[in-house]
Amino acid sequence: MHLLEAKRLTRMFGLVAAVKDISFRIGDKRVVALLGPNGAGKTTTLSMLAGLLEPTAGDILFPGLAGDRRSWIGFLPQIPAFFGWMTGQETIVMAGRLCGLSTQEAETRATELLATVGLRDAARRKVSGYSGGMKQRLGLAQAVVHRPRLLILDEPVSALDPVGRRDVLEMLRSWKQEMSILLSTHVLHDAEQVCDDLILLNRGSVLEQGTLEELQRSAGSASIQVKTEEGEPSERWLNSLVSLPGVLKVEGDGWERRLRTELIDEVREKLLQSAADHKIPIVQFEAGYPTLEEWFLKAVQS
């Protein structure tokens, strides 16, 4: 059962289409990454889902959830904004109250969440004195105060240092038990770590979508990379690799080759066997599917 369905969403700014005709579904309790280079339409898409921008055309459906969809959504914008004159505690309480919690509930939830995001000591301080990382944590806390079904995060980790980034990813992993999370990012490594599904946007259109594994497999044939020590036997051996059965294509030069293949297991076995037979000094050997980064670059550039 999916939680949200976007059908043929389009958003124009004047004559320019920031997002054109995109459709996707978000499953219940899935973590979905919206990937894409800058200007791909990620923020526009998220703003439409959050109800901040009206789509020029298309529908956003929450099957099974009635009423104002904003009640089911928690949102963290790219640059989280706060009232500098409020304290952290007051900010979360106000967010909770606006989402319909009672004063009592909001207070309890605020204390609990500020501890979760590591701001317990700063709870009574004015937000204007918070650092960028603290504001990001506060932003996360206010986004989940009402236990939303869908948490939308616009670039939640891009502005953080490695420690903050790890903490945020940890929090996302634990919140994943309770809600679906949709996040936009261009840090592919993070996407790989927490996400179940990926949606790749470029110039306002969906290029590809699917689970992490599906997409990596579709990104092209598996490949084996092999590097040898310099020497005449190595050179002869490397040049003979094209004729190995199952190899589709050989790329690279010097003492390094990349073999594309559909039959990775067989080719790997034959390659190692042949290297052993010929006593080839291998220095590096890597087999696998293309990394997310290769896939990303390939998809965006094509």
Add this chain to the structure above:
Amino acid sequence: MNTFLVLWKKEWTEAVRTSKLIWLPAVFVLLGIAQPVTAKFMPDILKSAGSLPEGAIILIPLAKPGEVLGQTLGQFGTIGVLAICLAFMGMVSGERRSGMAAWILVKPVSSLAYAASKWAVSTILSLGSFGLGYAAAWYETTALIGTPEPGKALAAGAAYGGWLALIVLAVLAAGAWLNAPAAAAFVPFAGATVLQLIQGFFPYPLRALPSGLATEAIASLKFNSWPCVTDAGWTAIAIGALLVWLALWGIRNRPLRV
């Protein structure tokens, strides 16, 4: 209703913590006190400041109490209106600029509750400051010059309050459409000034302009008559309704800074 109360409380706390609650009434009270004092001591001020020849006789008839109150309203119409525009210019446009409007409106909050909370607080604050300033002017006038007629003074004050309430609405509507807070302050201030100016040239034929509320309030105090603002009142209500609609439309359509 619930969200309205939360936002209403937030607006008050903000007014307190950004000292708006102090300086806006202070401006009006100062203006209210200054005018009767100037009116009373003008001959002395001129005598000590001007390099007049020995033996020059200055004869300025002491203004009537109502006239002084009217002059105070004239001061409110320039500096007071400017203060109101500056105080509330950022209420919508500033929040949109900083992203706070989006922060509030992604939560299940209606744009009506958002606009209404801002309108209620800014109107109460403006009219409260005006009331304090007007009361201060009344007190000083009574102490220095004489007691104005209470009923007529109240009627003129009410008419003038209507004009200020309309300006507050204009500031909110401008803020809903203009991204720069300075522009949101300038447009209503310039509008109010121009209206008051052209009405000064043809007070009677243009009596239906909303600024007629202000002009008539001042005139009625000066001539000790009852303010007659029926036409101006109706136009003010019509324009007020239009501004409410503009403000709501702007907030609903442009929560983001795009």
